[in-house]
Amino acid sequence: MMSRSTSSIILTLILLALIWTCASERAITGGPEDETAPQILYSTPENESVNVDLTTTIFIKFSEQMKKSTFSAALQIWPRPPADYELKSDWTSLKITFNEPLEQDETYLLTLDKNAQDLRGNGLESTYILAFSTGADLNSGRLTGYIHGSKAI
Numbered sequence: 528m529m530s531r532s533t534s535s536i537i538l539t540l541i542l543l544a545l546i547w548t549c550a551s552e553r554a555i556t557g558g559p560e561d562e563t564a565p566q567i568l569y570s571t572p573e574n575e576s577v578n579v580d581l582t583t584t585i586f587i588k589f590s591e592q593m594k595k596s597t598f599s600a601a602l603q604i605w606p607r608p609p610a611d612y613e614l615k616s617d618w619t620s621l622k623i624t625f626n627e628p629l630e631q632d633e634t635y636l637l638t639l640d641k642n643a644q645d646l647r648g649n650g651l652e653s654t655y656i657l658a659f660s661t662g663a664d665l666n667s668g669r670l671t672g673y674i675h676g677s678k679a680i
Contacts, residue, residue, distance in 0.1 A: 567587055631661055
């Protein structure tokens, strides 16, 4: 006959094993194979927004559950924010919180590439691009002006 402490240890280990397997990132099993690329349903701020608050939080909503571990490699922000940022996810959304306010009158370009994957390993169909400005104008990214110097440019 097992002692009470041995029974408690075995029960605790079983419960920990159940919790550990429930918390892991993996696709739901059964049904047809998922080969569909996840879609981005919307984001805030919206693409090409101006006068975005310097302390904004970026929110991106997906059409299905995503692998949280793929976001950091898939995300790029230009120019680099003044300080680092934190990524949080609740499986179907991504929240980007900046540790310090963004620069005033700056256009930011955020890209989320195909390395962002759903639980079955399907990447985004194409790179998602979000451009927004903390000023009144969105920098178009075009170069304008005159070229001075040699005619052999």
